[in-house]
Amino acid sequence: MMADTPGCHGPALRSAPPGSPVVAVVGAPNSGKSTLFNALTGSRVQEGNWPGTSVDVARGEWRPGGTSLDLIDLPGAYSLEPASPDEEFTRDMLLDDPPDAVLAVVDASAFARGLYLVSQLLEHELRVVVALTKTDVADPVDTAALSAATGVPVVAVNPRQRRHLAELGPAVEAALEQEPRALRSAPVAGDEIAAAEERFGWIAAVMEGVVDTRPRQRTWTDRLDAVTLHPVSGPLVFLAVMWGVFQITTTVAAPFQDLLDRLFSGPVSEAARTLLGNRISEAVIVDGLIAGVGMVLTFVPLMALMFLCLAVLEDSGYMARAAVVADRTMRAIGLPGRAFIPLIVGFGCNVPAIAATRILGRREHRILTALLIPFASCTARLTVYVMLAATFFPTHAGSVVFAMYLTSVLLIVGVGMLVRRLLWRGFGSEPLVIALPRYQWPGPRMVGRVTWTRVSGFLRTASTVIVACVTVVFLLQATPVVGDHRFADEDLPVADSAYAAVADTLAPVFTPAGFGSGTLTGALVTGFVAKEAVLSTWAQTYPGEDLGEAVTRDFAEASGGHTVPAVWAFMMFLLAYTPCVATLAAQRREIGLRWTLTGLVLQLGVAWLLAVGTFQLLSVWW
Amino acid sequence: MMTCPLPTAPRNCPLRLLAVNPDLPADIRRRLAELGLGQGVEFSLDRRAIGGACLVCIGTARYVIDRRTASGLTVAPA
Numbered sequence: 001m002m003a004d005t006p007g008c009h010g011p012a013l014r015s016a017p018p019g020s021p022v023v024a025v026v027g028a029p030n031s032g033k034s035t036l037f038n039a040l041t042g043s044r045v046q047e048g049n050w051p052g053t054s055v056d057v058a059r060g061e062w063r064p065g066g067t068s069l070d071l072i073d074l075p076g077a078y079s080l081e082p083a084s085p086d087e088e089f090t091r092d093m094l095l096d097d098p099p100d101a102v103l104a105v106v107d108a109s110a111f112a113r114g115l116y117l118v119s120q121l122l123e124h125e126l127r128v129v130v131a132l133t134k135t136d137v138a139d140p141v142d143t144a145a146l147s148a149a150t151g152v153p154v155v156a157v158n159p160r161q162r163r164h165l166a167e168l169g170p171a172v173e174a175a176l177e178q179e180p181r182a183l184r185s186a187p188v189a190g191d192e193i194a195a196a197e198e199r200f201g202w203i204a205a206v207m208e209g210v211v212d213t214r215p216r217q218r219t220w221t222d223r224l225d226a227v228t229l230h231p232v233s234g235p236l237v238f239l240a241v242m243w244g245v246f247q248i249t250t251t252v253a254a255p256f257q258d259l260l261d262r263l264f265s266g267p268v269s270e271a272a273r274t275l276l277g278n279r280i281s282e283a284v285i286v287d288g289l290i291a292g293v294g295m296v297l298t299f300v301p302l303m304a305l306m307f308l309c310l311a312v313l314e315d316s317g318y319m320a321r322a323a324v325v326a327d328r329t330m331r332a333i334g335l336p337g338r339a340f341i342p343l344i345v346g347f348g349c350n351v352p353a354i355a356a357t358r359i360l361g362r363r364e365h366r367i368l369t370a371l372l373i374p375f376a377s378c379t380a381r382l383t384v385y386v387m388l389a390a391t392f393f394p395t396h397a398g399s400v401v402f403a404m405y406l407t408s409v410l411l412i413v414g415v416g417m418l419v420r421r422l423l424w425r426g427f428g429s430e431p432l433v434i435a436l437p438r439y440q441w442p443g444p445r446m447v448g449r450v451t452w453t454r455v456s457g458f459l460r461t462a463s464t465v466i467v468a469c470v471t472v473v474f475l476l477q478a479t480p481v482v483g484d485h486r487f488a489d490e491d492l493p494v495a496d497s498a499y500a501a502v503a504d505t506l507a508p509v510f511t512p513a514g515f516g517s518g519t520l521t522g523a524l525v526t527g528f529v530a531k532e533a534v535l536s537t538w539a540q541t542y543p544g545e546d547l548g549e550a551v552t553r554d555f556a557e558a559s560g561g562h563t564v565p566a567v568w569a570f571m572m573f574l575l576a577y578t579p580c581v582a583t584l585a586a587q588r589r590e591i592g593l594r595w596t597l598t599g600l601v602l603q604l605g606v607a608w609l610l611a612v613g614t615f616q617l618l619s620v621w622w
Numbered sequence: 623m624m625t626c627p628l629p630t631a632p633r634n635c636p637l638r639l640l641a642v643n644p645d646l647p648a649d650i651r652r653r654l655a656e657l658g659l660g661q662g663v664e665f666s667l668d669r670r671a672i673g674g675a676c677l678v679c680i681g682t683a684r685y686v687i688d689r690r691t692a693s694g695l696t697v698a699p700a
Contacts, residue, residue, distance in 0.1 A: 083653060109682055110683035113657055113683050196655035196660060200655075200658055225671075225684075229671035229677060231671070234671070324672065325672055327688065328672065431687075432675065433654060435684070435685055436684040
């Protein structure tokens with residue numbers, strides 16, 4: 001496929017010096033491939049789309065000894081017979097423009113499966129080196145015997161603890177000195193299944209004397225799976241884990257948030273006022289940037305904890321079990337269990353989640369999953385829930401946030417069933433065949449790296465989109481449209497500004513939902529750009545006031561005294577409407593403009609109906 | 623030799639895969655073969671999991687196969 005696909009030697013995303021030998025890292029999903037890549041390249045990495053494609057690839061420099069090697073982390077693949085666009089990309093990169101060497105990562109705890117990809121690589125003219133991972137949790141493997149049986153160098157490494165990595169460099173350098181050649185002839189069988197069986201015949205012969213193939217003893221992974229995959233306890237564990245994640249993020253983060261809040265509203269603002277002195281610059285810097293960005297930064301501990309929890313779940317091996325538990329629910333909406341993975345990533349951030357839909361083989365599944373991801377409540381929305389829950393439901397904040405996430409799951413299922421019924425009545429669900437990695441203690445280095453990558457992504461958003469939003473909101477709030485005030489007058493009421501004129505135009509739309517107030521709905525406009533901007537906009541709208549008291553007053557006035565139903569309705573709208581413009585851009589890239597616009601209409605329609613329904617229903621009691 | 627579909631096979635004893643239902647989608651039959659579940663292979667059923675799915679062990683690797691797909695696998699005690 002893809003005649004326009006650039007090969008491994010393309011100039012973009014290159015961090016090693018030009019001319020450095022290119023080494024592609026390949027392996028099955030969960031084989032430890034990316035952990036090895038990260039351990040070898042350290043911080044010398046560039047990540048992004050491969051030119052001409054929408055596949056995310058990491059490329060970095062690896063310096064074993066004095067040589068500089070250009071390492072490419074290709075998407076995980078079980079074989080060279082692709083079942084998804086990501087696997088197709090990996091196959092094309094290896095066969096259409098072969099790299100100088102291939103580092104094949106084999107998970108020792110799923111030995112035969114890892115060797116399957118190796119058996120296919122050996123059928124082509126490639127220089128192959130095998131890196132054996134997870135040897136600490138697997139049965140012992142005789143690497144010398146494996147090397148003799150396969151004809152390629154084999155090095156056992158532990159990238160999680162950075163052990164034996166130094167032995168990999170000389171093996172790859174030695175391989176680069178050799179001429180590339182095929183070490184196995186391709187199966188003669190005509191059909192793919194017979195060919196696979198023929199390869200497993202070779203694998204069985206290789207494994208003789210290399211690994212102990214006697215039946216193994218029960219391990220604590222078996223015992224844990226008896227609980228986590230059980231028809232009754234499995235869903236309970238799943239719910240308990242998710243509830244625990246939200247409790248941790250809301251309760252543990254609170255003292256750190258208070259500390260940062262006091263820092264920005266106190267010493268930082270005071271220092272800036274002392275230095276500035278000019279009214280307009282003081283308004284822009286202190287009331288705008290410091291108040292807005294400071295408010296968002298107070299939520300960094302909360303986001304870091306959420307990302308940390310997700311990284312721990314991924315690295316421990318529980319996420320694969322969660323996919324099995326969620327499979328039945330996924331089937332109800334016509335999606336395979338694997339679609340759970342992009343959806344759960346969406347609870348961290350919708351943008352990478354939409355990119356992750358590429359693991360799904362069928363286009364209809366990718367479109368439907370990409371349409372549903374915006375209903376997965378991302379951490380940016382979490383910041384607003386936490387602020388509102390702490391203000392209006394201080395004794396049950398954790399449970400309120402959990403209820404929002406539960407609603408998010410129900411929305412995904414409900415909207416999924418609706419969309420499938422309306423658009424794809426014909427397509428059936430995809431079978432579930434999923435590999436279960438062994439449970440392991442999460443590696444602090446790996447978890448830390450993943451958490452930092454995600455938090456820094458959030459901080460980049462904060463430093464670009466939020467600063468832009470804060471500036472636009474400041475300009476609108478400083479521009480008088482009513483009365484005799486001048487631009488940026490200190491006593492210019494927000495109600496007389498251009499900001500109020502824009503927000504008031506939209507406000508009536510939300511009157512049936514109980515929050516038809518310009519000050520409340522204005523934040524939803526900037527929230528369309530990025531949810532991180534909601535709180536910063538409110539912080540600018542109520543300068544010098546306690547944010548909790550100000551929004552309490554506004555909700556009470558806008559709802560005619562039905563404050564609690566209006567707050568719930570606001571949170572429901574926030575949950576269901578468009579997450580951010582970056583998500584729309586990601587959708588456009590993955591599923592095209594037509595489906596992106598369909599999704600936009602769907603999000604706004606569902607959000608409005610949900611908010612109005614919630615307010616009208618709850619206001620009967622409150 | 624007594625044969626049965628995988629979901630009704632006895633747990634924790636060696637099984638041999640006798641046949642894969644040709645009505646299963648071709649890409650799933652191929653993926654099963656790539657994971658080592660080819661005709662004649664010896665494996666075991668560890669447990670029945672949520673939704674009637676089957677947790678199977680092939681060597682040191684463990685896979686979950688949904689009930690419908692598992693029903694398409696005919697096995698016999700090895």
